[in-house]
Amino acid sequence: MKKLLPLLAAYAVSFSAYTDISPSDNVKLALNMYSNQRARQVGDLVTVTVEESNSSKKTxxxxxxxxxxxxxxxxxxxxxxxxxxxxxxxxxxxxxxxxxxxxxxxxxxxxxxxxxxxxGSTNSLDQITSEFACRVVDVLENGILVIRGDRKLLYKNETVSLVITGLIRSRDIDNLNKISSKRVADAHIYYETGGELSRGTRPGYVWRVFQVLNPF
Known part of the structure; x- marks a missing residue:
């Protein structure tokens, strides 16, 4: 009998703690246990895989x-x-x-x-490959998520800035909470580099002014 009393006391404490949980808490608990953790509300994070390439040729x-x-x-x-x-x-x-x-x-x-x-002829090929987390900043009435992500890297006096904004659908996010940039609507992707290497490969102001004034 003495051994049974501690077990009954522990059961009573656990039962009282369970009864203190509200129905909304039960829903949240169920979502956390069985959902795939996709971003769906403001403040949630989603990983965007940026795979953008652009090639053009003109003659x-x-x-x-x-x-x-x-x-x-x-x-x-x-x-x-x-x-x-x-x-x-x-x-x-x-x-x-x-x-x-x-x-x-x-x-x-x-x-x-x-x-x-x-x-005259021109050929250009631009390619950006990256992966970083974006934050849901707003949810539209139809359930569309508005995301924004900023990343800035500094490496050997070279800065790389990458900013992405756009609209995504929750169902396009995979089970790993990732989405491709090709599925981002109204995507605005800004990629900019700066530093000594960038300045060394960029024409000077005098040359650029001369090119504007050159009539030939």
Whole structure:
């Protein structure tokens, strides 16, 4: 009997503690035990796997040509205006010699041409691969989650800043609480580097200004 009393006392204490748990606490306990821990409310964290790549290729060819030509030949000025009005007739008479010979006028020719041709091509390939946690900052009325994540790394005087914002659906999150950036709607991904290496590979201000002013 003496051994049974401690067991009854322990059972009574555990039963009273269980009865103190509210129904809402029971729901939370069940969710924590059986759910897959996907982000679903403000403050929850979700891991975003950033796998973005962009490639572009552009080629342009341009050519233009223009030619203009004008010829005139007036060897006998008098013959050309013999049927003209009196004004031109008097002008003709002033140019005729005593021997009634017409004054020859020199012929002229104009030839002009212009041409331009140019070509250019560009190739670019950008790729970002990263994985970091984002925080749910808002939940819309339809259940869409608004997320935002910031990451900044400093390595050997080089800084790397990565910011991502967007909208995700809870059902797109896998069992490991991860989601691909390809499933982020209205995604804004900012990737920026800075430091001595970045400055060394970037053209200077004078060169960039010259490129803007260069007409060719």
């Amino acid at each position: 342009e060819d341009f050519a233009t040509a223009k030619t203009a030509k004008a010829d005139a030949d007036m060897p006998f000025f008098g013959f050309q205006i013999q049927d003209a009005t009196n004004i031109f007739q008097r002008f003709r008479n002033s140019l005729i010699t005593d021997a009634e010979q017409n004054i020859p006028i020199a012929e002229y020719k104009i030839n002009a041409s212009s041409s331009f041709s140019g070509d």
